Amino acid sequence: SLDGLGEFIFSRTRDAMVERIKAMPKGSWSNALVTDGYDEPVKLAATVTVRDAGVEVDFTGTDPMSRWGINCPIIYSKAYACYALKCVVAPDIPNNAASLAFFTVSSPVNILNAVRPAPVALRHIFGHMVPDLVLGAIAKAMPGKILAEGAGALWNIHISVRPVSGGSGRRAEVLMFNSGGMGARPGLDGLSATAFPSGVHTMPIEATEHTGPIVIWRKELRPDSGGDGEFRGGLGQVIEIEAIEGHEFDFSAMFDRVNHPAHGRNGGGPGVAGVVRLDDGTQMRPKGWQHVPAGRRLILQLPGGGGYGDPSKRSTEARANDRSKEYISENGK
Incomplete structure (x- = not known):
């Protein structure tokens, strides 16, 4: 069985993440990006909150869903938000359930949290903007490092x-x-x-x-x-x-x-x-x-x-x- 080895990896990852997050400044920081959109500009907004228990990203303030296929499902937005956080908090620590458990992402329904039947074929356009959006907020907490x-x-x-x-x-x-x-x-x-x-x-x-x-x-x-x-x-x-x-x-x-x-x-x-x-x-x-x-x-x-x-x-x-x-x-x- 690999269960023992898996638990060892998870426990080491979990301890390392606790240590990294403990060293981060605590508080909330916000950032917004204006992008081209389809027929009109689209604003993306995020607030990053760092607590001892983990890091939260909230996309409240982002523009509503579009009638065009540029909408992004929350799972896609969450993946790229976590990627940005991981690059800053612990780029050398393995990506697994233990490390990603410290990141939570939430959003009301909007262009970064599109719900069915919104068209999402070009979800990558705004999904790929999410790291810059999140990193812009973190830059206010960690100047000179982003x-x-x-x-x-x-x-x-x-x-x-x-x-x-x-x-x-x-x-x-x-x-x-x-x-x-x-x-x-x-x-x-x-x-x-x-x-x-x-x-x-x-x-x-x-x-x-x-x-x-x-x-x-x-x-x-x-x-x-x-x-x-x-x-x-x-x-x-x-x-x-x-x-x-x-x-x-x-x-x-x-x-x-x-x-x-x-x-x-x-x-x-x-x-x-x-x-x-x-x-x-x-x-x-x-x-x-x-x-x-x-x-x-x-x-x-x-x-x-x-x-x-x-x-x-x-x-x-x-x-x-x-x-x-x-x-x-x-x-x-």
């Missing part, structure tokens, strides 16, 4: 490619997972084009092109997109997509941080907002199904992460290194 806000939600895109009317060719459905920049950390720059909090990777562009009649002309870091600071926010990326000759495509945009970029921390500047457009300058919406005609290219400019600390303290050497890295990315050399 990273800046990042791009948050993945820039997922579903592409439906087909031959132009009357033509011949291939049809295909292509899904890409793309990441903006992480927020800068106390003592370190943010990671560029890196998924946080999801950790998901995407396929190489060669594999993506193999799945359907599309060409990805560019996939590179986006210069100057990270927020300024003593430690710079992670860079977003630029992705340029076109259907092959004789084809057109529709795409489902699942993006955020277009109208509300990531905030910096402790004096750091905001990350640069995302942009969705065609190569002729036509602006596209950050969410919903849209059309790209044959011969046009879709350009995605993913948002950067917020900076951390006073920008005047960033060293000359670090700034020179920033430009060198961006030049290499921009020119492919």
Whole structure:
């Protein structure tokens, strides 16, 4: 039987969590984020309360459910809230029933606690914003220890490619997972084009092109997109997509941080907002199904992460290194 070993692991985990939570400041701290939403901005709100018995997160104050599929079930919101807490309280302690038992998450019915039959297909958009929301509250309790806000939600895109009317060719459905920049950390720059909090990777562009009649002309870091600071926010990326000759495509945009970029921390500047457009300058919406005609290219400019600390303290050497890295990315050399 493994029961004895399991109890040993749980008891050690439980004792370690008690020790970590005991060392935290006690009280309640609140934070709010304004996100792009679908057809209007959406406010997310959280209050984090730390007691000797554990840590509570309450999403009271968050905007109501939406008629669009951007609602998030409470189980998804709870998972990402606990992830944020775990990163701060005990990143080195195993995730198990004993460690997670110290975290409780509650909410009235709202966009982070959607109930049936609310549409939830794009739950990841606001679910991936929950860690920044929770960390923003904890930053007030533990100044100088929490990273800046990042791009948050993945820039997922579903592409439906087909031959132009009357033509011949291939049809295909292509899904890409793309990441903006992480927020800068106390003592370190943010990671560029890196998924946080999801950790998901995407396929190489060669594999993506193999799945359907599309060409990805560019996939590179986006210069100057990270927020300024003593430690710079992670860079977003630029992705340029076109259907092959004789084809057109529709795409489902699942993006955020277009109208509300990531905030910096402790004096750091905001990350640069995302942009969705065609190569002729036509602006596209950050969410919903849209059309790209044959011969046009879709350009995605993913948002950067917020900076951390006073920008005047960033060293000359670090700034020179920033430009060198961006030049290499921009020119492919």
